[in-house]
Amino acid sequence: MPPIDPDTLKRYREAVLADFPRSREQLARLVAIPSISAQKRALPEAAAEVRRLLEEEGFKTEEYTAGSAPVVVAEMGEGAQTVLFYNHYDVQPPEPLDLWQSDPFVLTERDGAMYARGAIDDKGHLISRLAALRAVKAVRGKIPHRILFVVEGEEEIGSPSIGNFVRDHAARLKCDACIWEFGTVDIHDRPLIYGGMKGVVCLDLVARTVDRDLHSMYGAVVPNAATRLSQALTSMMDAECTVTIEGFRDGIRALTPEDNAALDALGDDSIPMRKNHNIQRMLGGLTGREYMKRLIFEPVLNVNGISSGYSGEGSKTVLPAEARAKLDIRLVPDQDPARIAPLMRAHLEKHGFHDVEVQVIEDGGTPARTDLSNPFVRRCIEMARVAYGKEPSVWPIVPGSGPMSSFIEYLKVPVSTFGIGWEGGRVHSPNENFRIQDYLDGVLHGALVMDGGW
Numbered sequence: 001m002p003p004i005d006p007d008t009l010k011r012y013r014e015a016v017l018a019d020f021p022r023s024r025e026q027l028a029r030l031v032a033i034p035s036i037s038a039q040k041r042a043l044p045e046a047a048a049e050v051r052r053l054l055e056e057e058g059f060k061t062e063e064y065t066a067g068s069a070p071v072v073v074a075e076m077g078e079g080a081q082t083v084l085f086y087n088h089y090d091v092q093p094p095e096p097l098d099l100w101q102s103d104p105f106v107l108t109e110r111d112g113a114m115y116a117r118g119a120i121d122d123k124g125h126l127i128s129r130l131a132a133l134r135a136v137k138a139v140r141g142k143i144p145h146r147i148l149f150v151v152e153g154e155e156e157i158g159s160p161s162i163g164n165f166v167r168d169h170a171a172r173l174k175c176d177a178c179i180w181e182f183g184t185v186d187i188h189d190r191p192l193i194y195g196g197m198k199g200v201v202c203l204d205l206v207a208r209t210v211d212r213d214l215h216s217m218y219g220a221v222v223p224n225a226a227t228r229l230s231q232a233l234t235s236m237m238d239a240e241c242t243v244t245i246e247g248f249r250d251g252i253r254a255l256t257p258e259d260n261a262a263l264d265a266l267g268d269d270s271i272p273m274r275k276n277h278n279i280q281r282m283l284g285g286l287t288g289r290e291y292m293k294r295l296i297f298e299p300v301l302n303v304n305g306i307s308s309g310y311s312g313e314g315s316k317t318v319l320p321a322e323a324r325a326k327l328d329i330r331l332v333p334d335q336d337p338a339r340i341a342p343l344m345r346a347h348l349e350k351h352g353f354h355d356v357e358v359q360v361i362e363d364g365g366t367p368a369r370t371d372l373s374n375p376f377v378r379r380c381i382e383m384a385r386v387a388y389g390k391e392p393s394v395w396p397i398v399p400g401s402g403p404m405s406s407f408i409e410y411l412k413v414p415v416s417t418f419g420i421g422w423e424g425g426r427v428h429s430p431n432e433n434f435r436i437q438d439y440l441d442g443v444l445h446g447a448l449v450m451d452g453g454w
């Protein structure tokens, strides 16, 4: 691997810094469009703006229809290797609005950080990729690779269409490596590199015990839906929230020596996590390596919310007829998402919860892995060392989820993730922001990765 000489690195740093006003102008244009996929709002407008931005950089663009939002595909340059960037232009709803300190759709600088909905997720990342490519052009005169972009507009609603899109357009999207949509520095400000993602299944559990709400005096004899739902939920896990559904762990891939080495090299995030979020105790009382292992390599059954009966002001005595819990279940390689709902139904049946129904909301989120020893991944790790001057933190799997498995399965390429986020970035929350220095470091890292082959 050719190292970057100090003079070239200096020129890269200067190019990235000098280019920041251009990033800022482009990002301001993109965040001004409230492209909220959950509300099917302004998606064609955002796709059109993405095309304009790419065309300004010299890309040829095309637009495809996939599901409820256009997919933008762009192509530029030539080279022995093709790098595909996957990004998305849709964002989460900005609510609650009263918690924002500035308009979520106006890019605003405060205290060395830039605020807007989508500042990180994922409009900021998209613009940072363009800035990285501009830096390579500024320093080297040309980019040594053919570049593809796939930019979708349904990521924040679970990317229901991109998997089939990638499958159907695999020849068009043929490439040698893929750079994923996000990345971050960790809690210790070290760059993070991820080698895969958890899968996700979203389900509703619904308990119905009686045809309508009753006076609570019948609670002595009539099963309460809220209680039944709680009992059903707790039957699926032990006291430390390890899932106990029969067959649930089938297919979980054993850790490789490289996975174990990656775990050994990670710091203990449990300490700052507890401190920053005022958490008394982690599940299982875990710290250190065991905490990291559970966070990265273990599946999770998470309760997003429970609704039933009356939870307003004052008292109302009622026996609710129905209770509903929204769950997301994060899976690790090679658990099969299609098996989860049937396993859950069998569990409920076996444990006497005939009155609790499983409704599948989304069960297409397959877990994904890229081998950490892949030469492209090695290059991303090496260039992170150069760009940040720190040892990167390499996570075999990011605990979150996304449609990465389709890119690995249909395009058969390594996927690497890095970017501009940080622990206080408030992604999906009010006051989403990136720190300008993290942005510049992320752009530099991207530029150095693109500077040569692997």
Ligand SMILES: [Zn+2]
Residues within 6 Å of the ligand: 092, 121, 156, 428
């Ligand atoms: Zn998001």
